[in-house]
Protein backbone atom coordinates (compact mmCIF):
# COMPACT_ATOMS: atom_id res chain seq x y z
CA UNK A 79 0.00 0.00 0.00
CA UNK A 80 1.31 3.45 -0.99
CA UNK A 81 1.47 6.16 1.69
CA UNK A 82 -1.93 7.91 1.88
CA UNK A 83 -2.13 11.47 0.52
CA UNK A 84 -4.37 12.47 3.42
CA UNK A 85 -4.61 10.87 6.84
CA UNK A 86 -7.87 10.09 8.62
CA UNK A 87 -7.96 9.53 12.38
CA UNK A 88 -11.21 7.55 12.02
CA UNK A 89 -9.62 5.16 9.53
CA UNK A 90 -6.59 4.89 11.83
CA UNK A 91 -8.82 3.87 14.76
CA UNK A 92 -10.57 1.35 12.54
CA UNK A 93 -7.25 -0.09 11.28
CA UNK A 94 -6.03 -0.28 14.88
CA UNK A 95 -8.82 -2.66 15.90
CA UNK A 96 -7.20 -5.88 14.65
CA UNK A 97 -3.84 -4.80 16.14
CA UNK A 98 -5.47 -4.13 19.52
CA UNK A 99 -7.43 -7.40 19.39
CA UNK A 100 -4.18 -9.35 19.19
CA UNK A 101 -2.52 -7.19 21.83
CA UNK A 102 -5.07 -7.10 24.65
CA UNK A 103 -3.82 -9.13 27.59
CA UNK A 104 -5.84 -12.34 28.01
CA UNK A 105 -4.95 -12.83 31.68
CA UNK A 106 -6.26 -9.36 32.56
CA UNK A 107 -9.35 -9.99 30.45
CA UNK A 108 -9.98 -13.33 32.15
CA UNK A 109 -9.80 -11.62 35.54
CA UNK A 110 -12.29 -9.00 34.34
CA UNK A 111 -14.70 -11.76 33.29
CA UNK A 112 -14.28 -13.42 36.67
CA UNK A 113 -15.01 -10.36 38.79
CA UNK A 114 -17.48 -8.31 36.77
CA UNK A 115 -20.82 -8.34 38.61
CA UNK A 116 -23.59 -10.53 37.17
CA UNK A 117 -26.14 -8.25 35.54
CA UNK A 118 -29.85 -8.73 35.04
CA UNK A 119 -32.70 -6.79 33.49
CA UNK A 120 -33.43 -5.21 36.89
CA UNK A 121 -29.82 -4.73 37.81
CA UNK A 122 -27.87 -3.77 34.69
CA UNK A 123 -24.15 -3.17 34.68
CA UNK A 124 -23.29 0.54 34.56
CA UNK A 125 -20.29 1.14 32.35
CA UNK A 126 -18.50 4.36 31.46
CA UNK A 127 -15.94 4.46 28.67
CA UNK A 128 -13.78 7.55 28.33
CA UNK A 129 -12.12 8.43 25.01
CA UNK A 130 -14.22 5.84 23.20
CA UNK A 131 -13.04 6.83 19.71
CA UNK A 132 -15.25 5.06 17.16
CA UNK A 133 -16.70 2.60 19.67
CA UNK A 134 -14.59 -0.49 18.99
CA UNK A 135 -14.46 -1.39 22.69
CA UNK A 136 -18.26 -1.72 22.77
CA UNK A 137 -18.03 -4.32 19.98
CA UNK A 138 -15.38 -6.21 21.94
CA UNK A 139 -17.24 -6.09 25.24
CA UNK A 140 -20.35 -7.57 23.56
CA UNK A 141 -18.28 -10.18 21.68
CA UNK A 142 -16.63 -11.14 24.98
CA UNK A 143 -20.10 -11.57 26.62
CA UNK A 144 -19.19 -9.03 29.30
CA UNK A 145 -22.10 -6.83 28.31
CA UNK A 146 -25.42 -8.59 28.68
CA UNK A 147 -27.74 -6.26 30.54
CA UNK A 148 -25.92 -2.96 30.60
CA UNK A 149 -26.20 0.80 30.49
CA UNK A 150 -23.10 1.95 28.67
CA UNK A 151 -22.10 5.59 28.47
CA UNK A 152 -19.33 6.36 25.97
CA UNK A 153 -17.71 9.77 25.80
CA UNK A 154 -15.23 11.33 23.41
CA UNK A 155 -14.24 14.94 23.02
CA UNK A 156 -14.39 14.68 19.20
CA UNK A 157 -18.00 14.82 17.87
CA UNK A 158 -16.82 13.28 14.55
CA UNK A 159 -15.82 10.13 16.44
CA UNK A 160 -19.24 9.94 18.08
CA UNK A 161 -21.05 10.23 14.73
CA UNK A 162 -18.82 7.49 13.29
CA UNK A 163 -19.43 5.30 16.39
CA UNK A 164 -23.18 5.39 15.74
CA UNK A 165 -22.79 4.52 12.03
CA UNK A 166 -20.24 1.83 12.72
CA UNK A 167 -22.29 0.23 15.49
CA UNK A 168 -25.40 0.02 13.29
CA UNK A 169 -23.33 -1.68 10.53
CA UNK A 170 -21.72 -4.01 13.12
CA UNK A 171 -25.10 -5.05 14.55
CA UNK A 172 -26.43 -5.84 11.05
CA UNK A 173 -23.79 -8.57 10.72
CA UNK A 174 -25.04 -10.24 13.90
CA UNK A 175 -28.35 -11.57 15.10
CA UNK A 176 -29.02 -8.47 17.18
CA UNK A 177 -31.58 -5.72 16.86
CA UNK A 178 -30.49 -2.12 16.87
CA UNK A 179 -32.67 0.87 17.56
CA UNK A 180 -31.81 4.55 17.77
CA UNK A 181 -34.05 5.90 20.52
CA UNK A 182 -33.12 9.53 20.50
CA UNK A 183 -30.13 11.55 19.31
CA UNK A 184 -27.06 9.74 20.47
CA UNK A 185 -28.73 6.89 22.37
CA UNK A 186 -29.12 3.39 21.03
CA UNK A 187 -30.38 0.06 22.22
CA UNK A 188 -28.90 -3.27 21.15
CA UNK A 189 -31.18 -6.23 21.78
CA UNK A 190 -29.46 -9.59 21.86
CA UNK A 191 -30.78 -13.09 22.52
CA UNK A 192 -29.44 -12.89 26.07
CA UNK A 193 -29.56 -9.25 27.01
CA UNK A 194 -30.12 -5.60 26.21
CA UNK A 195 -27.37 -3.04 26.05
CA UNK A 196 -28.37 0.58 26.08
CA UNK A 197 -25.62 2.88 24.84
CA UNK A 198 -25.47 6.64 25.13
CA UNK A 199 -22.71 8.59 23.42
CA UNK A 200 -21.65 12.04 24.59
CA UNK A 201 -19.38 14.32 22.57
CA UNK A 202 -17.78 15.93 25.59
CA UNK A 203 -14.46 16.47 27.29
CA UNK A 204 -13.81 14.04 30.11
CA UNK A 205 -13.34 16.75 32.74
CA UNK A 206 -16.53 18.60 31.71
CA UNK A 207 -18.41 15.31 31.90
CA UNK A 208 -17.11 14.68 35.42
CA UNK A 209 -17.88 18.26 36.46
CA UNK A 210 -21.50 17.78 35.31
CA UNK A 211 -21.77 14.49 37.20
CA UNK A 212 -19.64 15.40 40.15
CA UNK A 213 -21.85 14.08 42.91
CA UNK A 214 -22.71 10.79 41.25
CA UNK A 215 -21.03 7.51 42.06
CA UNK A 216 -22.54 5.76 39.09
CA UNK A 217 -20.30 3.18 37.60
CA UNK A 218 -19.58 -0.50 38.15
CA UNK A 219 -16.92 -0.44 35.45
CA UNK A 220 -14.87 2.35 33.90
CA UNK A 221 -12.96 1.65 30.68
CA UNK A 222 -10.12 3.70 29.23
CA UNK A 223 -8.53 2.07 26.19
CA UNK A 224 -5.43 3.63 24.60
CA UNK A 225 -6.26 6.74 26.57
CA UNK A 226 -4.26 7.10 29.80
CA UNK A 227 -1.15 8.24 27.95
CA UNK A 228 -3.08 11.35 26.85
CA UNK A 229 -4.13 12.73 30.25
CA UNK A 230 -2.67 14.04 33.49
CA UNK A 231 -2.83 10.85 35.53
CA UNK A 232 -2.40 12.22 39.07
CA UNK A 233 -5.63 14.24 38.62
CA UNK A 234 -7.53 11.82 36.39
CA UNK A 235 -7.27 8.53 38.27
CA UNK A 236 -8.69 9.95 41.53
CA UNK A 237 -11.50 11.46 39.39
CA UNK A 238 -12.27 8.00 37.96
CA UNK A 239 -12.23 6.43 41.43
CA UNK A 240 -14.63 9.04 42.84
CA UNK A 241 -17.21 8.20 40.16
CA UNK A 242 -17.11 4.42 40.73
CA UNK A 243 -19.58 2.60 42.95
CA UNK A 244 -17.91 0.95 45.96
CA UNK A 245 -15.98 -2.04 44.63
CA UNK A 246 -16.18 -0.65 41.08
CA UNK A 247 -13.66 -1.75 38.48
CA UNK A 248 -11.18 0.13 36.32
CA UNK A 249 -10.19 -1.58 33.08
CA UNK A 250 -7.32 0.49 31.68
CA UNK A 251 -5.82 -1.01 28.57
CA UNK A 252 -3.04 -0.35 26.04
CA UNK A 253 -0.98 2.00 28.19
CA UNK A 254 2.23 2.84 26.35
CA UNK A 255 5.35 1.93 28.25
CA UNK A 256 8.48 3.40 26.72
CA UNK A 257 9.61 1.03 23.97
CA UNK A 258 9.13 1.55 20.23
CA UNK A 259 10.95 -0.73 17.80
CA UNK A 260 10.97 -0.28 14.04
CA UNK A 261 12.68 -3.09 12.16
CA UNK A 262 14.77 -3.57 10.11
CA UNK A 263 17.05 -0.87 11.50
CA UNK A 264 17.86 1.85 8.94
CA UNK A 265 20.71 3.77 10.60
CA UNK A 266 21.54 2.73 14.17
CA UNK A 267 22.30 6.21 15.44
CA UNK A 268 19.49 8.08 13.63
CA UNK A 269 16.87 5.43 14.48
CA UNK A 270 17.73 5.73 18.14
CA UNK A 271 17.77 9.53 18.09
CA UNK A 272 14.34 9.74 16.40
CA UNK A 273 12.73 7.26 18.79
CA UNK A 274 14.26 9.02 21.82
CA UNK A 275 12.95 12.40 20.63
CA UNK A 276 9.55 10.89 19.82
CA UNK A 277 9.24 9.51 23.36
CA UNK A 278 10.47 12.80 24.80
CA UNK A 279 7.72 14.63 22.87
CA UNK A 280 5.18 12.46 24.76
CA UNK A 281 6.84 13.34 28.08
CA UNK A 282 6.75 17.06 27.27
CA UNK A 283 3.12 17.12 26.10
CA UNK A 284 1.12 19.79 27.94
CA UNK A 285 -2.68 19.92 27.72
CA UNK A 286 -4.62 22.66 29.53
CA UNK A 287 -1.43 23.69 31.32
CA UNK A 288 -0.75 20.23 32.74
CA UNK A 289 1.63 17.47 31.76
CA UNK A 290 -0.45 14.92 29.88
CA UNK A 291 0.37 11.25 29.70
CA UNK A 292 3.94 10.39 28.93
CA UNK A 293 6.04 7.64 27.43
CA UNK A 294 6.08 5.52 30.60
CA UNK A 295 2.40 5.63 31.46
CA UNK A 296 2.20 1.84 31.75
CA UNK A 297 4.65 1.36 34.59
CA UNK A 298 3.50 4.55 36.37
CA UNK A 299 -0.01 3.15 36.64
CA UNK A 300 1.07 0.71 39.36
CA UNK A 301 1.77 3.57 41.77
CA UNK A 302 -0.97 5.88 40.48
CA UNK A 303 -3.71 3.29 40.99
CA UNK A 304 -2.50 2.31 44.42
CA UNK A 305 -2.22 5.89 45.64
CA UNK A 306 -5.81 6.54 44.47
CA UNK A 307 -7.06 3.63 46.61
CA UNK A 308 -7.51 1.10 43.82
CA UNK A 309 -6.24 -2.43 44.26
CA UNK A 310 -4.59 -3.97 41.20
CA UNK A 311 -6.34 -7.26 40.43
CA UNK A 312 -4.37 -8.04 37.28
CA UNK A 313 -1.74 -6.48 35.05
CA UNK A 314 0.04 -7.70 31.95
CA UNK A 315 1.62 -6.80 28.62
CA UNK A 316 -0.45 -5.75 25.63
CA UNK A 317 2.27 -4.95 23.13
CA UNK A 318 1.40 -3.93 19.61
CA UNK A 319 3.23 -6.22 17.22
CA UNK A 320 2.62 -5.60 13.53
CA UNK A 321 4.51 -7.65 10.99
CA UNK A 322 4.01 -8.83 7.42
CA UNK A 323 3.12 -12.44 6.76
CA UNK A 324 4.68 -13.33 3.39
CA UNK A 325 4.97 -9.67 2.50
CA UNK A 326 1.37 -8.74 3.41
CA UNK A 327 -0.11 -7.07 6.45
CA UNK A 328 -3.41 -8.22 7.88
CA UNK A 329 -6.63 -6.28 7.27
CA UNK A 330 -5.92 -2.52 7.14
CA UNK A 331 -2.70 -2.73 9.15
CA UNK A 332 -0.53 -1.23 6.37
CA UNK A 333 -2.62 1.93 6.86
CA UNK A 334 -2.09 1.66 10.61
CA UNK A 335 1.70 1.58 10.05
CA UNK A 336 1.66 4.51 7.61
CA UNK A 337 -0.31 6.45 10.22
CA UNK A 338 2.22 5.67 12.96
CA UNK A 339 5.13 6.82 10.76
CA UNK A 340 3.14 9.93 9.83
CA UNK A 341 2.55 10.64 13.54
CA UNK A 342 6.32 10.51 14.17
CA UNK A 343 6.77 12.88 11.21
CA UNK A 344 4.15 15.33 12.51
CA UNK A 345 5.65 15.27 15.98
CA UNK A 346 9.26 15.87 14.95
CA UNK A 347 9.36 17.53 11.53
CA UNK A 348 10.32 20.91 12.96
CA UNK A 349 12.56 19.58 15.72
CA UNK A 350 15.70 21.76 15.95
CA UNK A 351 18.07 18.88 16.68
CA UNK A 352 17.09 16.84 13.60
CA UNK A 353 18.54 17.56 10.18
CA UNK A 354 15.37 17.91 8.10
CA UNK A 355 16.82 16.31 4.96
CA UNK A 356 18.02 13.23 6.84
CA UNK A 357 14.80 13.01 8.83
CA UNK A 358 12.57 13.29 5.72
CA UNK A 359 14.64 10.60 4.00
CA UNK A 360 14.24 8.37 7.07
CA UNK A 361 10.46 8.90 7.09
CA UNK A 362 10.23 8.14 3.33
CA UNK A 363 12.28 4.95 3.76
CA UNK A 364 9.97 3.78 6.55
CA UNK A 365 6.92 4.36 4.30
CA UNK A 366 8.69 2.45 1.51
CA UNK A 367 9.36 -0.45 3.88
CA UNK A 368 5.61 -0.62 4.53
CA UNK A 369 4.88 -0.55 0.77
CA UNK A 370 7.25 -3.47 0.27
CA UNK A 371 5.76 -5.35 3.24
CA UNK A 372 9.00 -5.26 5.24
CA UNK A 373 8.41 -3.06 8.27
CA UNK A 374 7.95 -4.64 11.68
CA UNK A 375 6.60 -2.43 14.45
CA UNK A 376 6.57 -3.19 18.16
CA UNK A 377 5.26 -0.90 20.91
CA UNK A 378 5.40 -1.99 24.53
CA UNK A 379 2.14 -1.48 26.43
CA UNK A 380 0.48 -2.65 29.65
CA UNK A 381 -3.12 -3.51 30.62
CA UNK A 382 -4.57 -3.14 34.11
CA UNK A 383 -7.64 -4.24 36.00
CA UNK A 384 -8.07 -2.50 39.35
CA UNK A 385 -10.83 -2.34 41.93
CA UNK A 386 -11.90 0.26 44.41
CA UNK A 387 -11.67 -1.26 47.84
CA UNK A 388 -15.15 -2.21 49.16
CA UNK A 389 -17.54 -4.95 48.05
CA UNK A 390 -19.35 -5.04 44.69
Ligand SMILES: C[S@@+](CC[C@H](N)C(=O)[O-])C[C@H]1O[C@@H](n2cnc3c(N)ncnc32)[C@H](O)[C@@H]1O
Nearest residue numbers: 091129130131154155156159202203204223224
Ligand atom coordinates in the same frame (compact mmCIF):
# COMPACT_ATOMS: atom_id res chain seq x y z
C1 LIG B 1 -5.83 7.18 21.01
S1 LIG B 1 -7.53 7.50 20.83
C2 LIG B 1 -8.23 5.98 21.39
C3 LIG B 1 -9.67 5.82 20.98
C4 LIG B 1 -10.30 4.47 21.34
N1 LIG B 1 -10.29 4.25 22.77
C5 LIG B 1 -9.57 3.37 20.61
O1 LIG B 1 -8.58 2.86 21.14
O2 LIG B 1 -9.95 3.03 19.49
C6 LIG B 1 -7.91 8.58 22.17
C7 LIG B 1 -9.31 9.14 22.12
O3 LIG B 1 -9.53 9.95 23.27
C8 LIG B 1 -10.24 11.12 22.89
N2 LIG B 1 -9.88 12.15 23.90
C9 LIG B 1 -8.69 12.74 24.09
N3 LIG B 1 -8.73 13.57 25.13
C10 LIG B 1 -10.01 13.53 25.62
C11 LIG B 1 -10.67 14.17 26.69
N4 LIG B 1 -10.05 15.05 27.46
N5 LIG B 1 -11.98 13.87 26.91
C12 LIG B 1 -12.62 12.97 26.14
N6 LIG B 1 -12.02 12.32 25.09
C13 LIG B 1 -10.74 12.59 24.84
C14 LIG B 1 -9.76 11.42 21.48
O4 LIG B 1 -10.70 12.19 20.76
C15 LIG B 1 -9.57 10.01 20.91
O5 LIG B 1 -10.74 9.55 20.26
